[in-house]
Amino acid sequence: MSRIGFIGTGHIAAPMARFLARTGHDIIVSERNAEVAAALAETCGATVAPNQAVLDRAEVVFLCLRPQIAKAVLSGLTFQSGQRIVSVMAGISLADLGRLCAPARDITLTIPLGFLEQGGCPLPACPDGDLLERLFAPENPVIAVPDEHAFTLHFAICAMVPGLLDLIATGADWLAAETGDPEMAEFYTSQLVSGFLATIGRAPGTLAQERDALATEGSISLRMTRALQSGGAHDALRAALDGIGADLTGG
Numbered sequence: 417m418s419r420i421g422f423i424g425t426g427h428i429a430a431p432m433a434r435f436l437a438r439t440g441h442d443i444i445v446s447e448r449n450a451e452v453a454a455a456l457a458e459t460c461g462a463t464v465a466p467n468q469a470v471l472d473r474a475e476v477v478f479l480c481l482r483p484q485i486a487k488a489v490l491s492g493l494t495f496q497s498g499q500r501i502v503s504v505m506a507g508i509s510l511a512d513l514g515r516l517c518a519p520a521r522d523i524t525l526t527i528p529l530g531f532l533e534q535g536g537c538p539l540p541a542c543p544d545g546d547l548l549e550r551l552f553a554p555e556n557p558v559i560a561v562p563d564e565h566a567f568t569l570h571f572a573i574c575a576m577v578p579g580l581l582d583l584i585a586t587g588a589d590w591l592a593a594e595t596g597d598p599e600m601a602e603f604y605t606s607q608l609v610s611g612f613l614a615t616i617g618r619a620p621g622t623l624a625q626e627r628d629a630l631a632t633e634g635s636i637s638l639r640m641t642r643a644l645q646s647g648g649a650h651d652a653l654r655a656a657l658d659g660i661g662a663d664l665t666g667g
């Protein structure tokens with residue numbers, strides 16, 4: 417069991433804090449956001465403290481600030497040399513964090529999503545996955561990505577999730593307009609996609625195999641995959657990933 421601190425108690429800190437409290441760790445969270453901090457104190461016994469007190473008491477510290485304020489907030493704080501730091505903040509490099517968190521040197525980058533609380537959230541970890549493996553596995557699979565450039569590109573795939581949700585919502589809206597039952601249309605559409613994805617394996621090539629098993633010659637599934645290809649959906653996705661990836665990596 418470790419004493420685990422959070423600087424920035426917002427949307428992504430809360431599910432991580434709840435998961436770690438449930439798995440037996442002591443949680444200490446910074447005072448902002450006051451409402452989220454109070455809820456964590458009540459639901460999982462978290463201690464609420466000023467930023468510096470979190471750093472003075474925690475063995476492992478999660479940095480969960482919005483990137484635009486992170487440097488200003490962190491540069492006013494004092495870290496400990498043996499402390500282990502995990503940053504979930506997009507766009508703040510290991511080199512920047514090394515300067516901001518000195519003398520702490522053990523720094524890991526990762527990209528959680530809130531469903532990590534229920535398990536099944538893949539956690540890319542840079543430069544290694546040892547600490548995250550200890551804290552979040554086996555419920556959440558940890559993927560070590562030693563190269564920081566490669567790691568940063570995983571944020572672009574994360575941004576693809578709301579893009580795909582938007583597409584799925586368009587499908588549900590289409591069905592609702594045809595059936596007049598928006599609730600059932602959304603339930604059917606989202607459950608179909610999530611249920612399907614939950615059952616497929618993780619061997620390389622699985623996505624293409626599952627697609628080809630459905631999109632056989634003469635099928636409406638093949639008509640759909642071809643229409644999306646020829647309509648430019650895949651080109652639009654690749655262009656968006658290229659643009660976001662270049663912005664994230666300064667490329």
Ligand SMILES: NC(=O)c1ccc[n+]([C@@H]2O[C@H](COP(=O)([O-])OP(=O)(O)OC[C@H]3O[C@@H](n4cnc5c(N)ncnc54)[C@H](OP(=O)(O)O)[C@@H]3O)[C@@H](O)[C@H]2O)c1
Binds near residue numbers: 504
């Ligand atoms: N949300 C996600 O699903 C997700 C996923 C992966 C990574 N991330 C990363 O996680 C980071 C946080 O995102 P978020 O969505 O959790 O944002 P958020 O909900 O706004 O959380 C940021 C927290 O920082 C607090 N804060 C502001 N100023 C502070 C200060 N001086 N000292 C301590 N805390 C302060 C905010 O409090 P107030 O509300 O009082 O301002 C808020 O509770 C971002 O860097 C983002 O890139 C988020």
